Amino acid sequence: MHARGLTASAARSALRRRSLHTLKPLPYAADALAPHLSSKAIELHRAAEADLVAQLNTAIAGTEFEHAALPELVAATSADAAHARVGNLASEVWNHELYWSRLAPSPDAAPPEQLQQWLEPEFGSFDGFVDRFASRARALWGSGWTWLVLDGSLTPRVVNSFAGCHPLSAGMTPILAIDLWEHAWVLDYPGGRDAYVRALLAHAVDWAAVSDALVAAANGAPESAKLRHLVSLSAADMKKLRSVVIDHGTLDLSEDLSLSKLHLLGAADPAADAGAGAAVHEAAAAVARAPPASSVAEGEADAAAKS
Numbered sequence: 074m075h076a077r078g079l080t081a082s083a084a085r086s087a088l089r090r091r092s093l094h095t096l097k098p099l100p101y102a103a104d105a106l107a108p109h110l111s112s113k114a115i116e117l118h119r120a121a122e123a124d125l126v127a128q129l130n131t132a133i134a135g136t137e138f139e140h141a142a143l144p145e146l147v148a149a150t151s152a153d154a155a156h157a158r159v160g161n162l163a164s165e166v167w168n169h170e171l172y173w174s175r176l177a178p179s180p181d182a183a184p185p186e187q188l189q190q191w192l193e194p195e196f197g198s199f200d201g202f203v204d205r206f207a208s209r210a211r212a213l214w215g216s217g218w219t220w221l222v223l224d225g226s227l228t229p230r231v232v233n234s235f236a237g238c239h240p241l242s243a244g245m246t247p248i249l250a251i252d253l254w255e256h257a258w259v260l261d262y263p264g265g266r267d268a269y270v271r272a273l274l275a276h277a278v279d280w281a282a283v284s285d286a287l288v289a290a291a292n293g294a295p296e297s298a299k300l301r302h303l304v305s306l307s308a309a310d311m312k313k314l315r316s317v318v319i320d321h322g323t324l325d326l327s328e329d330l331s332l333s334k335l336h337l338l339g340a341a342d343p344a345a346d347a348g349a350g351a352a353v354h355e356a357a358a359a360v361a362r363a364p365p366a367s368s369v370a371e372g373e374a375d376a377a378a379k380s
């Protein structure tokens with residue numbers, strides 16, 4: 074044996090024995106979420122979670138997954154039947170970390186405006202999102218999780234997962250996770266998990282943290298995905314347009330105007346000022362009726378040749 078350390082063989086044994094993953098401490102006291110989650114329920118939940126961490130470490134010790142970080146481990150194994158046990162354990166450990174990190178004692182009930190802006194196009198309103206989330210949770214058959222995720226086109230979606238499937242392995246970025254396994258809710262909500270989901274969404278989810286995570290996930294997406302998202306937003310905004318304001322006038326788009334003509338009108342309309350809407354309208358109509366510039370030039374050339 075080496076005088077100052079382990080032999081290579083002993084070092085490998087120690088590496089296999091060490092805890093590869095650990096139970097992350099809660100960012101608040103175990104009684105801080107009461108009455109929405111009691112300290113007793115959280116203590117029992119944490120004990121079950123600690124057991125999952127221990128099982129995961131045993132399952133991956135000495136394997137190709139021994140040194141993988143949890144998200145990579147989940148993405149690599151959760152949809153692979155050959156590694157179902159590792160995938161399920163890694164998923165559950167990672168899911169719980171996300172779950173606790175999005176809860177907080179006495180968070181602001183009102184979601185940040187930025188979060189509302191992300192959710193409204195898909196869900197109509199923040200309340201619409203909450204209803205969709207609760208509805209999706211009710212629809213989960215058996216145990217699993219309900220999520221707010223960002224999909225590959227940066228659209229927020231509410232999805233469920235259960236053993237063998239996971240948002241990470243589907244290319245989605247999890248933003249919020251609610252644990253729907255019975256151990257998460259039955260002690261405090263013996264009447265059913267719908268009340269548990271509603272209570273967490275109304276009183277315990279840290280919407281500021283959710284908003285920050287969503288924006289960070291969007292900004293971390295590939296540039297091509299961000300560009301496609303911006304274009305889709307622009308297209309959606311264009312559909313809302315009923316009129317275009319140029320300087321102080323309003324251009325009525327009932328005329329068939331091309332973008333190039335709009336550009337010409339803007340450049341050739343120095344007289345547009347307050348109250349000049351009618352003049353702009355007439356100018357726009359004139360531009361719309363006018364033949365293409367190239368035709369005018371050819372016509373003038375013909376007239377000059379004949380004179």
Ligand SMILES: [Fe+2]
Nearest residue numbers: 252254256257
């Ligand atoms: Fe759980």
